[in-house]
Amino acid sequence: MALDAEAVVKELRSTYTSGKTKTFEWRVSQLKAILKITANHEKDIVKALRSDLNKPEHETFVHEIAAVSSECDFALKELRGWMKPEKAKTTMTTYPSSAEIHSEPLGVVLNISTWNYPFLLSLQPVVGAIAAGNAVVLKPSELAPATSALLSKLLSQYMDTSAVRVVEGAVPETTALLDQKWDKIFYTGNGKVGRVIAAAAAKHLTPLVLELGGKCPAIVDSNINLKVAVRRIISGKWGCNSGQTCVSPDYIITTKAFSAQLVDGLTSELKKFYGKDPMQSNDFSSIINSRHFDRLTSLLDDEKVSGKVVFGGQRDKSNLKIVPTIVLNPPDDSLIMNDEIFGPLLPIITVNKVEDGIGKINAKEKPLAAYLFTNDKKLQKEFIRDVSAGSMAINETTLQIAEHSMPFGGVGESGFGAYHGKFSFEAFSHKKAVLTRSFAGDVEARYPPYSPGKLQFLKVMLSGNVFGIIRALLGW
Amino acid sequence: MDRLEEGLRKTFRCGKTKEVGWRKAQLRGVLKFVEENESKIFEALKQDLGKHPVEAYRDEIGVVKKSAENCLNNIEKWMNPKKGKLPLLLFPSKGEVLPEPLGTVLIFGSWNFPISLALDPLIGALSAGNTVVVKPSELAPACSSLLYSTIPLYLDAEAIKIVEGGSDVAEQLLERRWDKIFFTGSPRVGRIIMSAAAKHLTPVTLELGGKCPVILDSFSGSDFKVAVNRIAGGKWGPCAGQACIGIDYVLVQQKSASILVELLKNCIKRYYGDNVKNLQSICRIVNKQHFERVCNLLEDPGVAASIVYGGSFDRENLMIEPTILLDPPLDAQIMTEEIFGPLLPIITLDKIEESIDFINEKPKPLAIYAFTKNDKLKKQILQETSSGSVTFNDAIIQFICDALPFGGVGQSGFGRYHGKFSFDTFSHEKAVLHRSFFLELEPRYPPWNDFKLEFIRLAYSFNYIGLLLHLLGLRTPNRSR
Numbered sequence: 001m002a003l004d005a006e007a008v009v010k011e012l013r014s015t016y017t018s019g020k021t022k023t024f025e026w027r028v029s030q031l032k033a034i035l036k037i038t039a040n041h042e043k044d045i046v047k048a049l050r051s052d053l054n055k056p057e058h059e060t061f062v063h064e065i066a067a068v069s070s071e072c073d074f075a076l077k078e079l080r081g082w083m084k085p086e087k088a089k090t091t092m093t094t095y096p097s098s099a100e101i102h103s104e105p106l107g108v109v110l111n112i113s114t115w116n117y118p119f120l121l122s123l124q125p126v127v128g129a130i131a132a133g134n135a136v137v138l139k140p141s142e143l144a145p146a147t148s149a150l151l152s153k154l155l156s157q158y159m160d161t162s163a164v165r166v167v168e169g170a171v172p173e174t175t176a177l178l179d180q181k182w183d184k185i186f187y188t189g190n191g192k193v194g195r196v197i198a199a200a201a202a203k204h205l206t207p208l209v210l211e212l213g214g215k216c217p218a219i220v221d222s223n224i225n226l227k228v229a230v231r232r233i234i235s236g237k238w239g240c241n242s243g244q245t246c247v248s249p250d251y252i253i254t255t256k257a258f259s260a261q262l263v264d265g266l267t268s269e270l271k272k273f274y275g276k277d278p279m280q281s282n283d284f285s286s287i288i289n290s291r292h293f294d295r296l297t298s299l300l301d302d303e304k305v306s307g308k309v310v311f312g313g314q315r316d317k318s319n320l321k322i323v324p325t326i327v328l329n330p331p332d333d334s335l336i337m338n339d340e341i342f343g344p345l346l347p348i349i350t351v352n353k354v355e356d357g358i359g360k361i362n363a364k365e366k367p368l369a370a371y372l373f374t375n376d377k378k379l380q381k382e383f384i385r386d387v388s389a390g391s392m393a394i395n396e397t398t399l400q401i402a403e404h405s406m407p408f409g410g411v412g413e414s415g416f417g418a419y420h421g422k423f424s425f426e427a428f429s430h431k432k433a434v435l436t437r438s439f440a441g442d443v444e445a446r447y448p449p450y451s452p453g454k455l456q457f458l459k460v461m462l463s464g465n466v467f468g469i470i471r472a473l474l475g476w
Numbered sequence: 477m478d479r480l481e482e483g484l485r486k487t488f489r490c491g492k493t494k495e496v497g498w499r500k501a502q503l504r505g506v507l508k509f510v511e512e513n514e515s516k517i518f519e520a521l522k523q524d525l526g527k528h529p530v531e532a533y534r535d536e537i538g539v540v541k542k543s544a545e546n547c548l549n550n551i552e553k554w555m556n557p558k559k560g561k562l563p564l565l566l567f568p569s570k571g572e573v574l575p576e577p578l579g580t581v582l583i584f585g586s587w588n589f590p591i592s593l594a595l596d597p598l599i600g601a602l603s604a605g606n607t608v609v610v611k612p613s614e615l616a617p618a619c620s621s622l623l624y625s626t627i628p629l630y631l632d633a634e635a636i637k638i639v640e641g642g643s644d645v646a647e648q649l650l651e652r653r654w655d656k657i658f659f660t661g662s663p664r665v666g667r668i669i670m671s672a673a674a675k676h677l678t679p680v681t682l683e684l685g686g687k688c689p690v691i692l693d694s695f696s697g698s699d700f701k702v703a704v705n706r707i708a709g710g711k712w713g714p715c716a717g718q719a720c721i722g723i724d725y726v727l728v729q730q731k732s733a734s735i736l737v738e739l740l741k742n743c744i745k746r747y748y749g750d751n752v753k754n755l756q757s758i759c760r761i762v763n764k765q766h767f768e769r770v771c772n773l774l775e776d777p778g779v780a781a782s783i784v785y786g787g788s789f790d791r792e793n794l795m796i797e798p799t800i801l802l803d804p805p806l807d808a809q810i811m812t813e814e815i816f817g818p819l820l821p822i823i824t825l826d827k828i829e830e831s832i833d834f835i836n837e838k839p840k841p842l843a844i845y846a847f848t849k850n851d852k853l854k855k856q857i858l859q860e861t862s863s864g865s866v867t868f869n870d871a872i873i874q875f876i877c878d879a880l881p882f883g884g885v886g887q888s889g890f891g892r893y894h895g896k897f898s899f900d901t902f903s904h905e906k907a908v909l910h911r912s913f914f915l916e917l918e919p920r921y922p923p924w925n926d927f928k929l930e931f932i933r934l935a936y937s938f939n940y941i942g943l944l945l946h947l948l949g950l951r952t953p954n955r956s957r
Contacts, residue, residue: 198674
């Protein structure tokens with residue numbers, strides 16, 4: 001049955017216009033419904049993710065289920081506060097007056113999700129949309145079909161389908177949805193499709209959040225606790241969906257002098273995590289599909305790169321598995337050093353001085369995240385000041401996005417807009433300015449016919465200079 | 477064009493625009509520009525729009541001064557990192573959000589407030605530490621030329637460029653890649669800008685317009701007169717109605733319509749005079765094309781029949797008389813398109829509450845103005861309509877309140893500025909997490925097992941006691957899930 005996108009939007013708009021989604025009670029009921037989904041269907045979610053990505057249970061629990069439920073819990077706790085108008089300061093210039101900023105929903109919004117965290121990246125933006133009082137359509141990724149089907153089933157079972165809808169499908173369905181007029185579009189994915197979405201949104205002047213990706217670099221200094229550092233790198237790379245994560249460290253920059261130690265440190269911990277024969281380990285994800293599998297293996301099999309593999313490299317096409325792989329100093333012009341890898345291959349680039357890493361990073365597009373491992377405070381300061389990225393972590397990878405009080409989003413090629421915690425609520429809200437004036441104190445000088453005297457008066461009023469204004473009001 | 481963009485990027489890369497000293501110097505430069513060139517600015521505005529110096533000061537120079545001073549007073553505070561609250565679980569750690577400049581940004585000014593709509597966004601871009609290209613509107617050529625020739629004398633010419641020209645120049649600019657584009661203008665051009673920006677994934681702020689309505693409740697006494705004064709001032713005061721937040725039309729109860737019309741007529745005569753060839757203190761229409769466009773709105777016979785005051789024009793001087801219409805046909809262009817001119821339709825209703833549905837049938841406007849003492853109606857307006865902003869018992873004045881975000885929603889645009897919102901609009905908020913190597917949590921890492929899974933469950937619910945007991949082996953896992 002062909003998707004009637006227009007009918008879906010029409011229906012949701014009618015629900016929105018009825019005012020139901022704006023009530024505190026409705027928002028709470030829907031957030032609680034999502035919590036019920038995560039609580040009652042853990043096994044189903046784990047099963048779907050094993051099917052789509054062979055994702056280990058622990059990863060599913062931490063990165064998909066718990067991340068969604070903790071976002072819901074946080075929203076439920078804070079929602080009343082978020083919904084309250086904020087007072088804004090007025091100045092003498094508009095006296096007497098009072099000013100407030102009211103948050104209101106945008107209307108009917110669209111979330112286009114992706115395949116690598118198919119549960120999380122579908123529901124986390126939906127939590128924000130609902131908390132802000134919108135009606136929402138979710139389009140899960142067709143590349144993760146088990147999760148897509150599960151989301152469709154569970155959301156129609158637990159949520160208010162007159163305002164929250166899942167539309168499954170592929171390019172034709174997404175295109176049909178993009179032809180409609182939305183009050184906001186939220187997209188997670190790559191820059192190429194991001195451009196298509198931005199162009200479609202432009203036709204209706206629809207505001208956007210684009211959560212894209214990039215080559216997230218990690219500079220590793222010698223001045224560190226090596227064991228802890230490599231574990232955190234491994235955790236952020238292979239422990240996050242086998243590197244198929246927008247904020248995974250894509251490549252490492254270290255000094256020529258330190259590289260051997262770093263490689264040793266990484267390989268020793270990798271063996272502990274995944275065993276001597278990692279192909280047998282079930283503790284890391286498989287590659288999503290054969291197209292991406294082929295893309296990744298061809299990055300490795302490039303004749304300029306294949307000789308530089310220092311660990312791993314084994315692959316099993318029938319199971320779409322590629323083991324954790326480290327490549328030392330592939331050439332700057334190789335594809336593995338130019339495209340976002342999005343997989344379990346980790347290039348290590350060496351430089352003479354660790355500070356040179358900053359220049360190497362800045363020669364590429366701004367990434368979604370950038371990492372630095374060092375105890376050197378001066379280097380930390382320089383890195384933070386001179387590298388632009390969506391977000392950063394010092395002596396850590398990926399955890400900065402687990403924090404509700406910090407915005408998660410990109411800059412430049414890695415996207416624009418942000419969410420998580422209160423930022424999700426704001427991403428799906430319109431902040432309406434409200435100024436209330438009294439009739440008292442109407443000032444003649446506001447009105448024509450204009451005169452030099454009125455001009456003088458105006459200058460003083462606009463300067464906000466209290467004494468000047470009082471004198472002016474008293475007629476000098 | 478290539479050299480223009482490259483030059484600005486090179487300047488940005490050298491890092492000087494990030495220094496607070498540089499930013500403050502630029503802001504002081506903008507202040508000096510308006511202070512030392514006041515009479516030249518008045519002259520240019522008179523030439524381009526017939527704008528009276530008082531209006532020019534109020535809406536252009538005064539606005540720029542106020543913005544620059546506000547930025548100078550607050551910039552250090554705005555540049556400071558904001559601390560993030562991190563959970564105990566991540567101890568020891570520190571989180572902060574740092575604002576950083578986006579890089580090289582492009583600002584399109586507009587012709588109706590050619591000085592303030594170019595310089596106010598510029599102030600925001602500079603305070604945030606960016607390099608900037610400003611393209612003033614070619615429909616206000618005297619102001620464009622003044623900015624082009626004089627701004628370089630006050631601001632760092634390696635970091636700020638004024639580019640003059642028409643749509644061909646705009647097109648060339650739009651082919652380049654910018655880190656942000658800020659546009660003030662019409663929805664039609666807004667779409668073009670946004671489509672061009674999409675190719676480079678450039679974030680955009682669009683300050684558009686709409687039909688900004690007035691809801692005028694019925695109440696007696698001198699306050700009603702004050703309300704009408706403010707409505708007249710809010711319609712014809714800013715650029716003869718050619719303003720994005722200008723009053724477009726008025727909704728009023730049938731019983732108050734005739735007194736409203738009478739009071740408005742008095743205002744018009746008092747403020748502007750009644751001879752279209754000799755109107756005072758009011759702008760002219762910007763050019764022939766817009767003049768014809770506005771006059772054509774009166775062509776429809778149903779519309780012409782509804783004129784109760786005014787309706788004459790002086791084609792030679794591009795002046796249109798302040799005109800009042802009573803209940804023109806609702807499907808006429810004057811009631812379906814943004815007027816952007818000195819024609820004021822008054823629509824009468826049985827009950828003032830009907831104004832809410834009336835407004836909601838049209839696209840969301842940049843501003844809604846409501847004159848009322850009825851708290852219930854105020855609440856209804858706030859909850860049941862959507863607009864960039866709402867002002868009670870006045871008009872236009874929300875523009876100078878720096879603590880309020882200025883921006884649209886829906887067809888009136890997205891993004892916002894003024895005050896700190898200007899700084900934010902041209903910044904990227906970068907989240908930074910600092911961790912130490914001390915204190916590692918084993919259960920973070922594979923190989924996975926049930927102990928680690930239980931640990932993670934407890935961690936996620938921030939059940940620290942449970943975690944401690946679990947680590948000490950004193951806890952039976954909860955298997956009820």
